[in-house]
Amino acid sequence: MSARPPASLEVSNLTFYYPGSEDPALRSVDFRVAPGERVGLLGPNGAGKSTLMRICCGYLPVPRARDTLVRVADLSLVSDSLAVRELVGYLPEQVPLYQELRVREHLEFRATVKRIRRRARAAEIERVIELSGLEGMAETPIAKLSRGYRQRVGIADALLGSPPLVVLDEPTVGLDPNQVQGIRSMLKNLGGNQTLIFSSHILAEVEALCDRVIILSRGQVVADETVAKALATDTLFVEWDGADGEAIRACVEAAWSALGREDPVKLEISLSRAGGARKTVDRSEDSVLRAAVTSGGVSMDDLAAAIGRASLDAGMPLIRLEPGRRRLEERFAVVTGFRDDSQPGGTA
Ligand SMILES: Nc1ncnc2c1ncn2[C@@H]1O[C@H](COP(=O)(O)OP(=O)(O)OP(=O)(O)O)[C@@H](O)[C@H]1O
Numbered sequence: 216m217s218a219r220p221p222a223s224l225e226v227s228n229l230t231f232y233y234p235g236s237e238d239p240a241l242r243s244v245d246f247r248v249a250p251g252e253r254v255g256l257l258g259p260n261g262a263g264k265s266t267l268m269r270i271c272c273g274y275l276p277v278p279r280a281r282d283t284l285v286r287v288a289d290l291s292l293v294s295d296s297l298a299v300r301e302l303v304g305y306l307p308e309q310v311p312l313y314q315e316l317r318v319r320e321h322l323e324f325r326a327t328v329k330r331i332r333r334r335a336r337a338a339e340i341e342r343v344i345e346l347s348g349l350e351g352m353a354e355t356p357i358a359k360l361s362r363g364y365r366q367r368v369g370i371a372d373a374l375l376g377s378p379p380l381v382v383l384d385e386p387t388v389g390l391d392p393n394q395v396q397g398i399r400s401m402l403k404n405l406g407g408n409q410t411l412i413f414s415s416h417i418l419a420e421v422e423a424l425c426d427r428v429i430i431l432s433r434g435q436v437v438a439d440e441t442v443a444k445a446l447a448t449d450t451l452f453v454e455w456d457g458a459d460g461e462a463i464r465a466c467v468e469a470a471w472s473a474l475g476r477e478d479p480v481k482l483e484i485s486l487s488r489a490g491g492a493r494k495t496v497d498r499s500e501d502s503v504l505r506a507a508v509t510s511g512g513v514s515m516d517d518l519a520a521a522i523g524r525a526s527l528d529a530g531m532p533l534i535r536l537e538p539g540r541r542r543l544e545e546r547f548a549v550v551t552g553f554r555d556d557s558q559p560g561g562t563a
Pocket residue numbers: 233234236240258259260261262263264265266267
């Protein structure tokens with residue numbers, strides 16, 4: 216099959232009500248996914264992830280409203296719906312499978328529906344069977360498959376024909392740990408050649424696989440950022456060899472004023488011991504000292520450069536200088552309103 220380039224996805228001002236519902240499932244959703252990006256769609260139960268995916272894949276209608284737009288590869292889902300459907304591979308939350316068919320027969324049927332050329336079909340079916348780890352199950356009737364294997368058939372279906380946009384609703388749900396690893400490494404390899412959007416409640420999975428995260432809460436986008444940004448904190452961790460607490464304070468204060476800051480620097484100095492034990496010190500200690508410096512709106516790069524220069528000027532050898540990171544769970548809890556983020560955070 217000739218490879219098609221990865222597709223962009225653009226969603227503007229999307230508000231969606233299920234028939235008879237007073238509350239919208241989606242409220243003014245706006246985002247854009249670039250070709251080849253891997254995007255994790257996160258959100259608490261009922262946030263609207265599945266609804267958004269159903270609309271983007273043409274399984275629910277795009278509401279006719281002013282300024283509302285859903286476009287795949289610059290084609291409108293309203294005016295070019297058939298062309299768009301051919302660009303998208305979709306794993307729905309509930310995979311519709313033909314119980315009476317065998318796995319291979321099901322995929323043959325789906326390949327026909329997807330208008331994959333007859334001559335290319337057999338090879339394409341073998342490819343997705345292998346990608347989804349369905350070897351050995353190809354001749355098994357779907358009615359006899361376990362939940363995890365049904366999920367894999369759904370994934371194989373979504374990948375048939377190498378669609379330029381792959382949208383997967385919780386692809387690893389119901390899989391055993393070995394299967395999860397297999398599907399994750401397969402998804403990792405999709406990036407670049409196909410655009411990938413998937414939802415998951417396993418945040419480590421999104422952290423490992425995605426370039427970007429979009430977090431929904433009560434139908435609204437509450438975060439749309441790179442994974443690197445979602446994991447970044449406003450704390451810089453620094454360690455010096457053989458320095459004392461006073462020298463560190465003087466050095467960090469020199470860096471702070473070199474950045475033009477007149478407000479007091481937020482600095483926590485602690486003794487770093489082997490084994491990770493940590494105690495706060497305010498006097499000289501003959502060991503490795505660590506400082507956590509809150510950036511206070513200064514860019515991390517500028518702060519790190521200023522501390523590097525000040526350490527050099529003071530003759531204090533630096534052994535570590537790196538931004539703190541938080542787990543995606545923490546970011547998720549903050550933007551979905553579950554936890555307050557007013558404290559400086561991050562782990563070294
Ligand atoms: N078929 C439907 N009819 C009416 N309301 C629906 C329907 N499907 C979903 N909803 C409602 O729309 C909102 C968003 O649901 P959706 O399934 O999109 O959330 P989700 O983020 O995928 O949740 P989960 O993580 O639990 O799968 C919820 O309030 C839900 O109750």
